[in-house]
Amino acid sequence: MSDPIRHECGIAVVRLKKPLAYYQDKYGTALYGLERLFGLMAKQRNRGQDGIGIGCCKLDMPPGAPYMFRVRSTKSAEAIGEVLADEMKEFGRIARRVNAERKERRDESGLEYTKFEDDPEAIKREFELAGEVNMGHLRYGTSGAFGKGSLHPYIRRSTWPTRSLMVMGNFNLTNSGELNKIMMKRGQHPVFDTDTQTVLEEIGFQLDEAHTDLYHTMRDSGVPLEDITRHISEQLDVAHIIRKSAELWDGGYTIAGTIGNGDFFIMRDPLGIRPCHMYEDDEVVAFASERVALMTVFEVDENDVQELAPGHVCVIKSSGAITTTAFAPQAEPLRPCSFERIYFSRSNDSVIYRQRKALGEQMVPQLIEAIGNDWEHTVTSFIPNTAETAYHGFLDGLRYRRRQEVKDAIVEMVHSGTFDENKLDDLVLRNWPRSEKIAHKDIKMRTFIAQESGRDQLVSSVYDITYGVVTPNDNLVVIDDSIVRGTTLKKSLLRILARTNPRRIIVCSTAPQIRYPDCYGIDMSELGKFIAFQAAIALLDEHGLRHVVKETYDACKAEVNKPKSEMRNAVKAIYAPFSDAQISAKVSQLVYPQHTAWQGDIHVIFQSIDGLHKALGPDYGDWYFSGDYPTPGGFYTVNRAFMNFFEGKGGRSYDTLL
Structure with a gap:
């Protein structure tokens, strides 16, 4: 294409099925998910030159410990290796600090210590991008600004993990203005920034509604307050939230997100305009905008990679349970982008x-x-x-x-x-x-x-x-x-x-x-x-x-x-x-x-x-x-x-x- 047009973004997701210790033992690194994520992004670097974003959600973190993280860079996708190098430098700084502290304690006690690099639990606790849900985004902006603040993923934080939300996608909605008006009628004060903000706030609103309903039901039925968070996490119907959120959306989209409790979702528009491919084995579930990225990074054949069906949402609960259901009728005929x-x-x-x-x-x-x-x-x-x-x-x-x-x-x-x-x-x-x-x-x-x-x-x-x-x-x-x-x-x-x-x-x-x-x-x-x-x-x-x-x-x-x-x-x-x-x-x-x-x-x-x-x-x-x-x-x-x-x-x- 000889003319300068901007176009579809790229997405990459690696959701680990096993604890980080498994990957440490088998592959020699607890950062297996992060490394595969960067591989998927590198293979799709043609899809984004405005910047890149990385999101991470950690499962089963104790109260008071952070669980959702984001890194964004305005470096072009051609510089993905530089962004990874920056993160590994941070990993090295943490390792030197922790190892020095452990060595000091060993010198005082005389007991041997495990190096930080070999300690999956410490890595998960100390390094921000060591988690089970890994999300990556390559951005070509089609609306909004082009600075770091406009890069995906977007985050909506709460003191409740089941109300915290991180969203990214490859999409355009044609009716964001209409959706903003609906929010205002509810009494909300939407930010007229991009359709990404609109998507984040709409899913966030439906998430809040579902969370509040579950909370009141459990509290009124006598569930101990300290157990309510766990029950909400187990019973949260993510597919229903997506179905309610997307009722009025008009556009082409592949949207992925994670809730703070570790529930993950990815959805594709009913017409199949935007692409989304999926690979699953015993160790990971992975998604990407392009099939060959998954084939290359995971060294599998094309028959091992499937398309997410248009009008469907795949939900991976924090427990690891996977379901794929329709959130809207699949259009006939489909209209994938030529x-x-x-x-x-x-x-x-x-x-x-x-x-x-x-x-x-x-x-x-x-x-x-x-x-x-x-x-x-x-x-x-x-x-x-x-x-x-x-x-x-x-x-x-x-x-x-x-x-x-x-x-x-x-x-x-x-x-x-x-x-x-x-x-x-x-x-x-x-x-x-x-x-x-x-x-x-x-x-x-x-x-x-x-x-x-x-x-x-x-x-x-x-x-x-x-x-x-x-x-x-x-x-x-x-x-x-x-x-x-x-x-x-x-x-x-x-x-x-x-x-x-x-x-x-x-x-x-x-x-x-x-x-x-x-x-x-x-x-x-x-x-x-x-x-x-x-x-x-x-x-x-x-x-x-x-x-x-x-x-x-x-x-x-x-x-x-x-x-x-x-x-x-x-x-x-x-x-x-x-x-x-x-x-x-x-x-x-x-x-x-x-x-x-x-x-x-x-x-x-x-x-x-x-x-x-x-x-x-x-x-x-x-x-x-x-x-x-x-x-x-x-x-x-x-x-x-x-x-x-x-x-x-x-x-x-x-x-x-x-």
């Missing part, structure tokens, strides 16, 4: 790898038409590096098509009696797809996390080209995984590629035209920044249809005042007068690089929505391409986004404020 497959998730998952290759293969017919089947004068490549897997699928499709052409020609020569070995050599060796490595990323830098103001120069510095493989008579074809705003394509990448001096540059996006905002996790909500939208507006002007813009604005205003269940996407009217090919042609004009001596042509080709579903499957979400949103909040967002564009307002169109 961008997980196109770009966000790592491609070493076997399913995602095949899907990305299929996305590239689907581009072949359009490209053959664009170049007139002239492979003798065409060089193919890819940019950026995330498009490489799709590029291999693209090449597979080209080779298959070319082999079929050669086969058909040979069969025709045989049947017609005109077989000629010289013609055969010419047929096979000429007009064959040429694959070259054109763009090189010679600085290890994640350019999409840079501030947009200085990003163009940064990209120009990061990428370099291979000289001498493209001639002025060649088409240069590059595969890109998606094109959102087109800014980087125009100001940086195409300028770089133009230095190869081809006759024409053809950019093939394996994602369809991004026409509409997302509100379920991806930071794509400002319509005016989408290159496809800019193309449609330009075409309306050229065709004397500017009145459609005002009519659409009026229609959007009418839509947002309807009940959400009755809303429709009024913004479709902007694209309705034009074909996909017309939009693509205008995009090609809009991204043409300025201030360059190159005089060649630019042709941008987009994946079709039909091709997307042939590659991924029919149920994958396509609302950013089609405008067909799976929840009412999506229709509110798209209409509100167009109103913001028309009124000249920037910022996100999510319903996060009153």
Whole structure:
């Protein structure tokens, strides 16, 4: 993805099934859970560049001893190893202090002592991140601030463990403002910060209600006061709390949390928009946003890792009992985020790898038409590096098509009696797809996390080209995984590629035209920044249809005042007068690089929505391409986004404020 967008966060959870002493004896460390947690986070570091957070909850701590801890860092996920090193330095400082104290007592008493590093009970007591429930979060912010205070997990503390709560997630709620209003009607005073705060407070409210009901019931029935806490912990129905909390939520989410008594939960939205994978054995239960992270860290096969079913919550009680139940009806059909497959998730998952290759293969017919089947004068490549897997699928499709052409020609020569070995050599060796490595990323830098103001120069510095493989008579074809705003394509990448001096540059996006905002996790909500939208507006002007813009604005205003269940996407009217090919042609004009001596042509080709579903499957979400949103909040967002564009307002169109 050449454009700088923020997207889904990453989660990691390791819940130990056995006491820390077990892992000390078997693996030589009581920090087995923490080490595996960092492993899962490192394998998902592609999912968060704003910062990372770690949460820990300790089971069966005595009264007066702390049991819930959190560490957050604004270091990027690329620096996970540094964060772990910092924590291990703290562990070392504690070890030196405790060992010195024990040595002093030994010198006085003459008795031997156990080193802190070999004492699981002391480690759990003294080191904050030594516990049975380990939670990790990698953040890409889509709402709220981007400082340390906005990093997950969020904590809500109480003197009652069964009312203390720690929450993290990969999610966006479209109706946080509505939920805040409900809290205010209860008499609460919510903080209008992020939807994470909204989730924390709603679950916390339902937790308080359940706790209070249990407390009064037990107290009134004569349960001794000193036993009430234990009984509440045993009887707390976490699944019911989640069911009540999520009744009005609209959005895509995977949310994990732990209650202070050690009860843990993780839930996934009914549409399956956000991913969640689970691994369990005799020693741990672990969760992650990406399947391959669990496979690699725990050295297991893909069949050993399961998906958490959409609309379900998995609860692990402090006792270790595990249940998975529905908290909402599972939607039909499901709508998992297609961008997980196109770009966000790592491609070493076997399913995602095949899907990305299929996305590239689907581009072949359009490209053959664009170049007139002239492979003798065409060089193919890819940019950026995330498009490489799709590029291999693209090449597979080209080779298959070319082999079929050669086969058909040979069969025709045989049947017609005109077989000629010289013609055969010419047929096979000429007009064959040429694959070259054109763009090189010679600085290890994640350019999409840079501030947009200085990003163009940064990209120009990061990428370099291979000289001498493209001639002025060649088409240069590059595969890109998606094109959102087109800014980087125009100001940086195409300028770089133009230095190869081809006759024409053809950019093939394996994602369809991004026409509409997302509100379920991806930071794509400002319509005016989408290159496809800019193309449609330009075409309306050229065709004397500017009145459609005002009519659409009026229609959007009418839509947002309807009940959400009755809303429709009024913004479709902007694209309705034009074909996909017309939009693509205008995009090609809009991204043409300025201030360059190159005089060649630019042709941008987009994946079709039909091709997307042939590659991924029919149920994958396509609302950013089609405008067909799976929840009412999506229709509110798209209409509100167009109103913001028309009124000249920037910022996100999510319903996060009153």
